[in-house]
Amino acid sequence: MKINLKSTNMELTSAIHEYVIKRVTNLEKLLSSIEERGGRASVNFEIAKSTKHHKAGDVFHADCLINLDGEEFYASADEEDLYAAIDAVKDTLYREINKYKDRRKTLLHRGARSIKKMLKGLSKRNPFTSKY
Numbered sequence: 001m002k003i004n005l006k007s008t009n010m011e012l013t014s015a016i017h018e019y020v021i022k023r024v025t026n027l028e029k030l031l032s033s034i035e036e037r038g039g040r041a042s043v044n045f046e047i048a049k050s051t052k053h054h055k056a057g058d059v060f061h062a063d064c065l066i067n068l069d070g071e072e073f074y075a076s077a078d079e080e081d082l083y084a085a086i087d088a089v090k091d092t093l094y095r096e097i098n099k100y101k102d103r104r105k106t107l108l109h110r111g112a113r114s115i116k117k118m119l120k121g122l123s124k125r126n127p128f129t130s131k132y
Helices: 014-036 082-120
Strands: 002-008 041-049 060-068 071-079
Touching: 002 014, 014 041, 014 060, 014 082, 041 082, 060 082, 071 082
Parallel strands: 002 041
Antiparallel strands: 041 060, 060 071
């Protein structure tokens, strides 16, 4: 997995860098099965301070874009705390990737069930053309 980290309007310290890497590697557990099949994953993570003169409110912004063999997952968050923004982005991406994997798995199982019914003779519907 390739991870690109960028900061805007703020200094990227080693503590922030380690925290982002730790959060992204939690997502890597979901992406490992895709990478095992020969897929490539790249993560572009950006953290920023919205403006240099604001002191309160949603000052910190975090963006993340994950590319998985043509599929893109994106999340962004604005928070008062930088670490809270990073956690919010990670949680959103975790939900999106899980939903994608579940949807893909469900479609595969539905197709397999349909083919099995056709082979048993229970259904005359062709799963490849959706015609009877």
